[in-house]
Amino acid sequence: MNDFYLAVSAFLLVNILVGLVRILRGPTPPDRMLMAQMFGTTGVGILLLLSEAMGLPVLRDVALLFALLGALATVSFVRRYWPVEFAEEESKE
Amino acid sequence: MTALTWIFDGLLTAAMVYLAWSLLSERDLFKAVVLFIAFGLLMALAWVRLRAPDIALAEAAISAGLSGVLLLDAVGAIRSPNPVPEDTSSDSG
Amino acid sequence: MMFEEWISSALVCAGAFFYLAGTLGMLRFPDIYTRLHAVTKADNLGLGLLAAGLMLRAESWPAMIKLALIWMLALVTSATACYLVANNALRAGLPPVLGRYRSGSRP
Amino acid sequence: MTQSERGRKMFIESGKKEKFPMERHGMLLLNRIFHRFLLLCLLWWVLTEGYPGSWWFGLPGVTVTTAATLGLSSRFTWHWRPLGMIRFVPFFFLQSLHGGIDVAWRALHRQTPMNPALFDFPLRLPHGPARVFLANTVSLLPGTCSADLSEECLKVHVLDGSIAIHTRLQAVEEHVAALFGLSIPPAERFEEASPHE
Numbered sequence: 001m002n003d004f005y006l007a008v009s010a011f012l013l014v015n016i017l018v019g020l021v022r023i024l025r026g027p028t029p030p031d032r033m034l035m036a037q038m039f040g041t042t043g044v045g046i047l048l049l050l051s052e053a054m055g056l057p058v059l060r061d062v063a064l065l066f067a068l069l070g071a072l073a074t075v076s077f078v079r080r081y082w083p084v085e086f087a088e089e090e091s092k093e
Numbered sequence: 094m095t096a097l098t099w100i101f102d103g104l105l106t107a108a109m110v111y112l113a114w115s116l117l118s119e120r121d122l123f124k125a126v127v128l129f130i131a132f133g134l135l136m137a138l139a140w141v142r143l144r145a146p147d148i149a150l151a152e153a154a155i156s157a158g159l160s161g162v163l164l165l166d167a168v169g170a171i172r173s174p175n176p177v178p179e180d181t182s183s184d185s186g
Numbered sequence: 187m188m189f190e191e192w193i194s195s196a197l198v199c200a201g202a203f204f205y206l207a208g209t210l211g212m213l214r215f216p217d218i219y220t221r222l223h224a225v226t227k228a229d230n231l232g233l234g235l236l237a238a239g240l241m242l243r244a245e246s247w248p249a250m251i252k253l254a255l256i257w258m259l260a261l262v263t264s265a266t267a268c269y270l271v272a273n274n275a276l277r278a279g280l281p282p283v284l285g286r287y288r289s290g291s292r293p
Numbered sequence: 294m295t296q297s298e299r300g301r302k303m304f305i306e307s308g309k310k311e312k313f314p315m316e317r318h319g320m321l322l323l324n325r326i327f328h329r330f331l332l333l334c335l336l337w338w339v340l341t342e343g344y345p346g347s348w349w350f351g352l353p354g355v356t357v358t359t360a361a362t363l364g365l366s367s368r369f370t371w372h373w374r375p376l377g378m379i380r381f382v383p384f385f386f387l388q389s390l391h392g393g394i395d396v397a398w399r400a401l402h403r404q405t406p407m408n409p410a411l412f413d414f415p416l417r418l419p420h421g422p423a424r425v426f427l428a429n430t431v432s433l434l435p436g437t438c439s440a441d442l443s444e445e446c447l448k449v450h451v452l453d454g455s456i457a458i459h460t461r462l463q464a465v466e467e468h469v470a471a472l473f474g475l476s477i478p479p480a481e482r483f484e485e486a487s488p489h490e
Contacts (some may be wrong), residue, residue: 010104012205036161042228208400215405251339
């Protein structure tokens with residue numbers, strides 16, 4: 001049974017490694033950032049599967065933290081790296 | 094140690110080495126930051142595989158939460174404002 | 187017990203399938219707006235079905251609720267991120283691909 | 294229509310508690326403190342996975358947190374109706390499953406057929422948390438993605454502009470209204486055609 005969960009988590013790992021292509025050649029920065037967020041989400045899935053496969057319930061806490069902080073980088077990206085809204089407001093004033 | 098764990102660990106290690114190399118040799122700073130966030134996630138998974146969930150927890154908080162945000166902020170401060178759309182003029186609204 | 191394990195495995199496999207579909211969508215969809223759909227789907231259904239499958243095998247009630255909590259947390263953060271990115275892309279004037287689209291024949 | 298006015302009035306009055314008589318106010322406050330305390334206890338129980346020794350640390354923490362939330366969030370109280378919740382949760386599951394299979398089919402199809410469109414969906418919900426909740430729900434249901442929440446409209450990006458998107462979104466909106474215990478005016482009929490074709 002543990003092998004099953006390990007196999008699925010290996011599958012998810014391959015999945016995000018294929019998605020790496022989008023980071024390497026995404027045409028715009030938001031595309032790259034989205035793929036990073038996708039990494040986080042898939043990471044949560046892998047961690048949950050590993051916690052079952054390895055018999056380490058602590059890993060659920062790691063997954064919880066990933067879910068909590070996963071979108072933080074995206075939010076920072078939108079507000080700090082790509083602040084369109086602020087630029088507009090400044091130009092109006 | 095079944096064959097599956099070997100496959101999983103091998104994939105993880107190879108991906109981390111590749112990711113580390115490509116993020117160090119990357120000229121585009123933003124791309125390097127996104128790659129670094131992805132690398133942090135794989136690093137956390139590696140700590141998990143080494144049965145060190147506490148370090149994985151710290152890694153998740155630091156790489157996904159702290160460094161990602163700080164580095165994105167820094168890159169945003171370095172670059173000129175409104176950098177994203179290259180193929181479209183400032184046709185907002 | 188056996189029946190429960192089968193259901194759990196099926197749910198985990200379904201979750202993995204939606205992760206795969208999300209990644210393929212990220213790679214193949216034409217623009218940032220459509221790719222957002224793929225990401226939120228992986229968040230919602232992939233993680234949701236996977237967590238549901240693991241919930242069936244959780245050893246205690248709190249562990250089960252914790253899995254559901256992780257899923258809900260991921261939902262909230264992904265919805266927020268999705269709205270922020272879509273809204274910012276729209277304000278920045280990134281043009282969405284509109285109308286009928288098939289790969290190879292860009293309108 | 295009277296029903297909708299009543300709903301709006303209820304929504305407005307839920308924000309100003311100081312109009313109640315003093316005793317009622319005190320009872321309500323006690324009730325709220327108690328509910329929040331129970332909720333935080335549940336959260337602690339879940340986070341520690343029921344480890345009994347953790348309550349030495351947890352009970353003081355929960356007490357302090359309850360006090361802190363009372364001091365911080367007096368403006369953002371909202372009440373979810375249990376009945377609305379019972380109706381909303383299966384609706385959300387079914388809709389996500391349906392939409393998810395649809396998007397997965399598009400992603401796995403050899404030619405990725407799609408027909409993206411931008412819609413302006415006129416909102417019937419009043420201002421406040423219900424609208425934000427609706428925008429987030431729309432984002433989570435695959436096939437739709439909310440892009441701009443403005444004064445009267447929600448700009449929605451959809452993967453397939455040829456389906457009856459207004460009817461679907463109106464159903465979502467009605468469920469959200471039921472969840473928050475609000476009543477909204479009856480739906481208007483819309484031309485179900487893509488504006489960009």
